[in-house]
Amino acid sequence: MRAQVRTLLVLVVLTSCCAITPRTFAQAPIGPDPSRTPGATNPHVTPLNILETICVHGWTQTVRPPEDYTNQLKREQLIEWGYKDQEPRDYEEDYLIPLGLGGDPTSPQNLWPLTLNGRWNAHLKERLEDYLHEQVCIGHMSLGEAQRAIATDWISAYRRYLGEPK
Numbered sequence: 722m723r724a725q726v727r728t729l730l731v732l733v734v735l736t737s738c739c740a741i742t743p744r745t746f747a748q749a750p751i752g753p754d755p756s757r758t759p760g761a762t763n764p765h766v767t768p769l770n771i772l773e774t775i776c777v778h779g780w781t782q783t784v785r786p787p788e789d790y791t792n793q794l795k796r797e798q799l800i801e802w803g804y805k806d807q808e809p810r811d812y813e814e815d816y817l818i819p820l821g822l823g824g825d826p827t828s829p830q831n832l833w834p835l836t837l838n839g840r841w842n843a844h845l846k847e848r849l850e851d852y853l854h855e856q857v858c859i860g861h862m863s864l865g866e867a868q869r870a871i872a873t874d875w876i877s878a879y880r881r882y883l884g885e886p887k
Contacts, residue, residue, distance in 0.1 A: 751841040753833040760872035761831040766823030776858040781820040813843035
């Protein structure tokens with residue numbers, strides 16, 4: 722009977738150890754997980770009002786949430802999504818569909834931690850965002866086309882419109 726209790730205790734301890742084994746953290750992706758960050762648009766921005774919204778210089782500042790909000794969300798996502806690098810300063814909490822293309826300013830479905838390092842980083846994505854914004858505002862591209870291009874695969878969109886990064 723004592724041997725059985727001892728065996729049972731060993732099994733309980735082993736099971737407990739396995740249950741609290743640290744998670745394997747993932748490398749930061751260069752694109753968001755579409756199940757978590759499919760993108761979301763601002764319902765106040767439409768193709769009919771872009772000249773009064775996104776195409777007005779400084780308009781994005783009127784809808785941008787406080788840094789406290791995006792910084793807190795970034796910290797939560799880094800932990801919840803199991804990023805290997807948990808250092809918030811290594812990431813920008815990025816809008817999949819940027820504010821300048823009518824992206825939702827506060828929806829977690831439109832925000833994700835994008836690395837500031839490596840070949841495909843937040844600085845490079847900003848170049849694409851600026852290009853697409855300009856194309857929409859001068860009438861060379863529809864708002865929907867620009868939103869789809871960046872939300873579907875920003876790297877492919879970068880290559881399509883801007884070529885390979887230097």
